[in-house]
Amino acid sequence: MAQIKQLNHSVGRHCILDVYQINDNWLQDAVAIEELLRQAAQAAQAHILTSHFHTFGGNGGVTGVLLLAESHISIHTWPEHHYAAIDIFMCGQLLTEAAVAKLQKSLPDAQMQIRWLAREYLPKV
Numbered sequence: 001m002a003q004i005k006q007l008n009h010s011v012g013r014h015c016i017l018d019v020y021q022i023n024d025n026w027l028q029d030a031v032a033i034e035e036l037l038r039q040a041a042q043a044a045q046a047h048i049l050t051s052h053f054h055t056f057g058g059n060g061g062v063t064g065v066l067l068l069a070e071s072h073i074s075i076h077t078w079p080e081h082h083y084a085a086i087d088i089f090m091c092g093q094l095l096t097e098a099a100v101a102k103l104q105k106s107l108p109d110a111q112m113q114i115r116w117l118a119r120e121y122l123p124k125v
Helices: 030-043 096-106
Strands: 009-020 048-055 062-068 071-078 083-091 111-121
Touching: 009 096, 030 048, 030 062, 030 071, 030 096, 083 096, 096 111
Parallel strands: none
Antiparallel strands: 009 083, 009 111, 048 062, 062 071, 071 083
8 A cells, every 4th residue: 555645735824713792783794794704804915706695584693604715704603502612724924814803803802712723634655
C-alpha cells in the first residue's frame, strides 16, 4: 500500500462561532444582522458579491448569507434560545480575525465559543 505524504496545503480558514445571550430583538432583525455581517466582511477586507437574508415569521429568527469572492459568512438565529450560529469561511490571506473582532466588539454582552478550522487539501502525489 502506498504511503500518503501529509503535506497539506491551506486554501483558507473557517471560523465557527456559537454566540449566546444575545438580545431577542437583534436576533429577529435581518437588516441589523446583515449590516453587522457586512461590517465584519469589510473589516476582513473581503469582497462582497451578494447577500440574501430571510426572516421567519412570528417570533422566528433569521437565516442569511453574504456571498464573498473569498467564500462566505453565514448566520442562523434562534431568538427563543438567545443564540446565533455564525460561520466565517475565507480563502486566501484575508484578515479573518478582524471579522471576528468586529463581531465581538459589536456584541459586547454576548458569550462566544470560537473554533478555528484550517481548510486544506492533499496534493496529488
